[in-house]
Amino acid sequence: MKTFIKVMKALSDPNRVKMIKMLQHRPLCVCEIQKALGIAQSTASKHLKILEDAELVRSFKDGLWVNYSLSDGSGSPFAANMIGNLKHWLDNESEIKELNEILPGIDRHDIIRKE
DSSP states (O other): OOHHHHHHHTTSSHHHHHHHHTTTTTTTEHHHHEEEETTHHHHHHHHHHHHHHTTTEEEEETTTEHHHHHHESTTOHHHHHHHHHHHSSSSSSHHHHHHHHHHHGGOOOHHHHOO
């Protein structure tokens, strides 16, 4: 039951659900997620940690970058089920549509050059 509750709590925040929806398209770094959602880097990192602890996302290092992607769900049947369902849910929501429109134009290299 603890694993189920952890997954449900992780998905109880709108920004975390948006992160899952964004990661359906491609792996992203924290700065890309932060830019898309308009939140602080520390807030994005905290949300990603909660999603990772619930086995909904995974992180992997690529040189200096830490990338996040959807988990394959192998560690939790609850996470696997929710990831699978979320692929088909919420696409018609205005906030998700907006993210899907801006996400292709967000690139970590552009973000770093502007800092």
